[in-house]
Amino acid sequence: MRKMQGVPNEIKVVNQHEEKITVVVSRYRPCRLVTGFNINISATGGGIGLSQTTYEGHARKKLLEPESQNKLASKATFTLWTQRDRSAVVTVFVGSEEKLHIGNDEVPAGATVYVSAAPDLRIVPHGQAPEEE
Numbered sequence: 001m002r003k004m005q006g007v008p009n010e011i012k013v014v015n016q017h018e019e020k021i022t023v024v025v026s027r028y029r030p031c032r033l034v035t036g037f038n039i040n041i042s043a044t045g046g047g048i049g050l051s052q053t054t055y056e057g058h059a060r061k062k063l064l065e066p067e068s069q070n071k072l073a074s075k076a077t078f079t080l081w082t083q084r085d086r087s088a089v090v091t092v093f094v095g096s097e098e099k100l101h102i103g104n105d106e107v108p109a110g111a112t113v114y115v116s117a118a119p120d121l122r123i124v125p126h127g128q129a130p131e132e133e
Contacts, residue, residue, distance in 0.1 A: 006126075007109055007110035007127075008110050008126065009079060009082075009083055009109060009110075010077050010078060010079045010080060010109070010110070011025065011078050011088055011090070011107050011108075011109065011110070011111050011112070012075065012077050012078075013025075013064065013075070013077075013090070013113045013115065014064075014074060014075050014112065014113070014115070015064040015066055015067055015075075015115050016067050016074075017094060017115055017117055018066055019094050019095050020063060020065055020066065020095065021063075021092050021093065021094055021101065021115055022062070022092070022094075022098050023062050023063075023076060023078075023090065023091075023092055024059050024061045024090070024093070025059065026059035026088065026089050027085065027088065028085065028086070028088060028089055032054050033052060033053050034050055034051070034052050035051045035052060035053050036050070037049070037051070038051075060078050062078070064076055080109055085109060086108065087107055087109060088106075088109070089104050089105065089107075090102070090105050090106075090107050090121065091103050092115050102121055105123075108123075108125060108126075110125065111124060112124045112126075112130065114130070
């Protein structure tokens with residue numbers, strides 16, 4: 001559905017903070033892996049069993065300069081892992097010591113995220129014009 005509507009399989013991040021930021025984008029849900037399968041049969045019935053484990057997938061990380069210092073280096077595009085991914089999780093660290101600024105905010109596919117000194121992300125969905133602050 002999203003592809004038919006022209007929503008790109010990515011999110012964009014713009015650094016409007018006064019300092020450098022490190023942006024980490026990860027999948028919304030952990031990955032699942034089937035680790036076992038068994039079938040039980042008896043005189044009174046039967047059953048099927050699956051064993052699975054979950055793990056965190058790879059995250060993507062980029063360092064962005066402040067928009068006031070370098071307009072081009074203040075923007076980054078993060079491609080989502082699959083076409084089925086509807087969103088991603090964004091975490092932002094500030095400064096060279098990478099102090100946590102915003103943790104685990106969900107961002108829909110196609111959106112542009114603006115990071116400022118405020119404690120919340122400004123998320124602009126695909127197809128909407130950004131509002132002036």
